[in-house]
Amino acid sequence: MKLSTILWLACGCAATLAHAECPLDVQATPTRADWHAGEPIEVNVRIANRADRPAALALAYPSLGGQGHPGIGFSLRPNAPLTASTNAIESVLQIAPRAALDVHVYANKYLPALPPGASRVYWQLEIACLDGKGAFLAPGKFAGAFTVRIAAGALPDAPAVVARYAQRLDASDPQQRREAIEALSNMPDPAVLPALGKVYQYGYRNDALQALRKFDGHPAAASMLVEILATADAGAARNALRIATGWKTPLPPELLEQVAGGTSLPARLALVDYLAARRSAANDALLQRLAADDDETLAKSARAALAKPAPTR
Structure with a gap:
């Protein structure tokens, strides 16, 4: 059963003490054995309800964590500690009796630099498990391993x-779209940048911006x-300029001039923050211009930035 056929409900339930067994079985398997460096290593996570009654999960994609449980993790050593889930939006996922659902995650988010050759990859999953009425059961804890080969x-x-993943951004199935965004966000090749622009335009702004962190100094x-x-x-x-401030490579002067001469006040205010974090003779000259701008809010912000000592980097 595909994720698109499962009922997603807003999670408004509170955790309660429960000790009943989680009636789920989980397997995590790569969709193929051979990959190239930089390619999204797609892992199918199949979650099966072995009971004759409905079951449910409280989780968020892509971590599959929720309700204090970390979700999924991949490591090159067994029993590595799982990282706590940082997902803010959780859902309750209903699974019919004796049914299963499939969801794709990407191992290179957790293992971004697998060496060439064969690697034994260990996975763990810890999830919040509920019965069909929404009562919390004991958490589901699962583990296994598989081998992948990197060319x-x-x-x-x-x-x-x-292009293969970008096509899925237009899929009618929302889970297919989320999986495509996750795959594209973890690709280190600059060829992905136009697709990340599409991700941003489709409203997944944070995903696109966070993916740009790895492209420090790339002109595109x-x-x-x-x-x-x-x-x-x-x-x-603010988020866009925060990414730029975190880069070691400064933005080209002509791009800074483009923002300074634009009409977007939020962008120009964010530019002041960027220039203040990267003080130089050229950046201070641009701050001086902004300090004389007709918009008093912008001018005041630039004057305040100039009045502060230059930060050490």
């Missing part, structure tokens, strides 16, 4: 891989950040 050298046709990534700034609200503008 030496770069991904030979990154644009084709990107820098241009994408500036393009986002041109149309962003205040929150998205």
